[in-house]
Amino acid sequence: MPTPVARFTAESLPVEVYAGEADLGAAAAERAAATIRDAVDRRGAARVVFATGNSQYAFTDALREQKIPWDRVTVFHMDEYVGIAADHPASFRRWIKERIAAPFAPAAVHYIDGDAAGPEAECARYEAELRALPLDLVCMGVGENGHLAFNEPHQARFDDDRWARVITLDLRSREQQVGEGHFATVDEVPATAISLTVPALLAAGAVQVCVPERRKAAAIAATLNDPVSPACPATILRRTPHATLLLDTDSAGAIDLPRIDLPRIDLPR
Known part of the structure; x- marks a missing residue:
């Protein structure tokens, strides 16, 4: 596995920073593979949720x-x-279909x-x-406006009793597309x-959040420093110890990184 150039915690959230997107992707793939193999060893099967989008290509x-x-x-x-x-x-x-189902032929894909x-x-x-059964792993990213999946700022509900909803896309999300x-x-x-709602995304035994690229730097700074609230949905990750946030130096460009000889620090709350 590639070695991170920095590692720290933001409240309860472990954060790892890699030198580039390729290293981030390789580290995320190795971590995901180990989680899947462990689930199969324990239960004979694994259930995994994958994000889509450009940020997940390297992974x-x-x-x-x-x-x-x-x-x-x-x-x-x-x-x-909706409607597509x-x-x-x-x-x-x-x-x-193109990036998971075709190359890997999983046992089942639910669309x-x-x-x-x-x-x-x-x-x-x-x-x-x-x-129907426990989720073992969620692999996701963070949007440019701090959304998780399409749980948009000021719309997201951290205590939602539903696991899937129809949402209205924020203008910033549409511009990102x-x-x-x-x-x-x-x-x-x-x-x-x-x-999927925020509770659904965080229900898995492990949550892996891959966020490369400079265009996500402001969202990552908000994720790690803003008050935990639906104004920036990704801030809830700081209350999620079973999640890991993986960055590259571009996406981490707006935060102060610890020195490499200080592998773990706690960011101010």
Whole structure:
């Protein structure tokens, strides 16, 4: 596993910083593989939720180098646009098919049907699938506005009793999708999506949060320093000791890093 250039805790959240995106991805892949193998050893199967998007490319590419019993793994994803077809270039179902299902052939993949006739009924159906058995691992990122999945600032509920909801996308989230090249204009980005809620994302035995790139630096600074509140949903990670936040030096560019000879410090609350 690559060696982090810095390691510290932010309240209860372990944070590791790597020299670059490739090292971050390799470390995340090795960590995820170990968690999956442990679940399979203990229970004979593993259930894993994967984020989609550009920030997860290095991680999912590095998974190809890992020994994982994919024939024992059930895969979920964490959001999908309402009204979008599964073959749309920006569909998260398509992302999962191309980057997880096709190369790894897991035992099962449960997709959120974004163009289901009834989005609320689809939320209930997917929630039932998620709750059927324990989740072992959630692999996710942090949005440019601090969202987790599509739990948007001031909309996210840390105590939500639901595990899947229809949400309205924040303008910043829609602009991020354009900036990442998934849509040509903001007007083309769907206004709503089905998203796993914050309690669902944090329900797994292990939570792995991979956040590379300079464009995420402000969101990471807010995650680690702002008051814990739905104003920046990712701040809840500081209350999540079973999560690990993995950064590269670009995404960590707006925070003060500890010296390498001080491997663990606590950030001010």
